[in-house]
Amino acid sequence: MFNKLNANRTSLSDTVAQELLKKIETGEFGPGAKLPTEPVLSEQFGVSRTVVREAISRLKNEGAVEPRQGSGVYVSEQGHLRPLRIQFDQASSADAVLQIVELRRAIDAEVAALAATRRTPRQLKAIETALKGIEADVSAGGDGVMADVMFHRSIAEATGNPFLLQTLAFLSQYLEAATAVTRCNEARRDDFMRQVYEEHAAIAAAIAAGDALAARNAAQNHMFNAARRLAQGAADAKAKAPQKSKAKSATKTR
Known part of the structure; x- marks a missing residue:
């Protein structure tokens, strides 16, 4: 039923969990179906029972399966529903970050309008307090990352839609590192710092005025420019890399 796994894989329990989840999502193990026993799965995957136990625990935490005392592990009624997940290693590349920013642009625009x-x-x-918090944090020498997150969170809370709030919180965890890079880049350029403040202020002002169209446009503009600043930051870092290498080489020759 399952192929034996390569012992060199970085996380065998994650791989077992993913393979089991595939069977659940495709309906091979439907709602209420009993999973093979721990010894059977251990034999089929070629891994220890501890690995299988960890995999089952992960699926349990995700709500995909439910252990029943003295009976075994069963697929839960909602186990076939595919949860939204993004592998962190896949989302850490520069291209992936920009793609997540594109997704945020679409969502943030509607969030601001609502x-x-x-x-x-x-x-x-x-919202206005969060906006002031960004400026205060930066003025105090901080990077403004968490203040930025709180600003967007306060806007999401104002929609009254918990699912929008949860979605933005999910995406934000992949963008905090990128936001830190962006703000570091912005801190070196006064024009960037001014742009970011004006973009945030425009969103807040449109929301205060009750202008959904202006709020949507302001949010789209902000995320579009955030992507541009991210790309610019990556380009600046790349341009400086050879200079550092040359400086080290010159030092060694002296």
Whole structure:
């Protein structure tokens, strides 16, 4: 039923979990179906029972399976539903980060538009406070990353849609490192710093005015420029790399 795994794989338990999940998603193990026993899976995959146990634990945490005392492990009723997941190693490349920013642009635009029509006075105050928090953090010498995350989170909360909030939180975890790189790049350029503040302020102002179209456009513009600044930061870093190498070579020859 399963192929034996290569012992050199970095995470055997993750691989076992993924293989089992494929069987669940394709319906080979349907809702309520009992999984093969731990010894059987251990034999079929060619791994230890500890590896199988860890894999089952992961699937349990994801809600895909449910152990039943004295009976075995069964596929849960929602086990066939495919959860949204992005492998971190796949999402860490420069191209992947830019692609996630593109996804964020589409979502953030609608989030801002909804916030403009749904926000309460209290939620608007939270957005404005978060905006001031970014400026205060940067002025104090911080990178503004978490303040930036809180600003966008406060806008998402103003939509009143918990699923939008959860989706943005999911995507944000892959962008925090990229945001740090962007802000480091922005900190070296006054024009970038001014642009970022003006973009955030434009979103907040449109939401305060209750203008959904302006809020949508401002959010799209901000994420478009964020991608541009990310690309510029990567280009600047690449351009400086050869210079550092030359400097080291010159030092060695002295």
